[in-house]
Amino acid sequence: MSAEGWGEPGGEGVGEGLSVRRATPEDLDAIMEVERAAHAHPWQRESFEREFTLEWSRIWVATEGERVVGFLAYWRVLDELHILDVAVHPDAQRRGIARGMLEMLIALGHAHEVVSVLLEVRVSNKAAIALYKRLGFERMGRRKRYYEDGEDAWVMCAELG
Ligand SMILES: CC(C)(COP(=O)(O)OP(=O)(O)OC[C@H]1O[C@@H](n2cnc3c(N)ncnc32)[C@H](O)[C@@H]1OP(=O)(O)O)[C@@H](O)C(=O)NCCC(=O)NCCS
Structure with a gap:
């Protein structure tokens, strides 16, 4: 993978009135608002703070006007991207925002x-699994008790090469 440019979104929108940009620490409050509203098991603020300090980590935000309506966090690990x-x-779901950000990431990967x-x-996350399958991700394996509350995870992968 080339060393430069892997962490910047394409700059195009993901729908009418929406755009995607790289997040900064100033976006933390807005990211936490989305995280807490969307997730039954939200990440702690400190976890996001840490991501901003890691050279291999990126967060993008989808914005509608000034408002952050979604985000995507991922790592670059050698020639792979890991979605975190x-x-x-x-109130902004089912408008193609997650799909748009992930398509942008896959295009950047290519x-x-x-x-x-x-x-x-x-x-148990049927919505996310449906989203990933639609984008060409396939289930590779199951990690037992991956989450703190004991739930298993599917490992899913989209091969680009
Ligand atoms: C999963 C999530 C990110 C999807 O975001 P979104 O912007 O609403 O998704 P999109 O509008 O881009 O959906 C794209 C496709 O994914 C699938 N999908 C998305 N949400 C779905 C749902 N609730 N039920 C079934 N399929 C769903 C559909 O195929 C959808 O296409 P369609 O709307 O044309 O039918 C959102 O539901 C969310 O924030 N969930 C909580 C956080 C979470 O679980 N994140 C995943 C962590 S691994």
């Missing part, structure tokens, strides 16, 4: 010789 979290505020995009998802 994707969330869209409940442009930067990424071999595969990987993620873990709760086995």
Whole structure:
């Protein structure tokens, strides 16, 4: 994978009035608002703070006007991208925002010789699994008791190479 450019969104919108940009620490409050509204098991603020300090980590936000309506967090690991979290505020769901951000990430992966995009998802998370399948992700395996509350995760992968 080329060293530069893997962490910047394409700059195009993901729908009418929506755009995607790289997040900054100033977006933390808005990211936490989406995270808490969207997830039954939200990440702690400190976890997002840490992501901003990691050279291999990126967070993108989808905005509608000034408002952050969704985000995508991922790592670059050698020639792979690992999705950590994707969330869209409940009042902005089913408008193609998550799909748009993930399509942007996959296009960026193709442009930067990424071999595969990987993620873990709760086995009960039907919405996210449907979203990932629609984008070409396939289930690779099951991690037992992956989450703190004991739930298993599917490992899903989209091969780009
Ligand atoms: C999963 C999530 C990110 C999807 O965001 P979204 O912007 O609403 O998704 P999109 O509008 O881009 O949906 C794209 C496709 O995914 C599938 N999908 C999305 N949400 C779905 C749902 N609730 N039920 C079934 N399929 C769903 C559909 O195929 C959908 O296409 P369609 O609307 O044309 O039918 C959102 O529901 C969310 O934030 N959930 C809570 C956080 C979470 O679980 N994140 C995943 C962590 S691994």
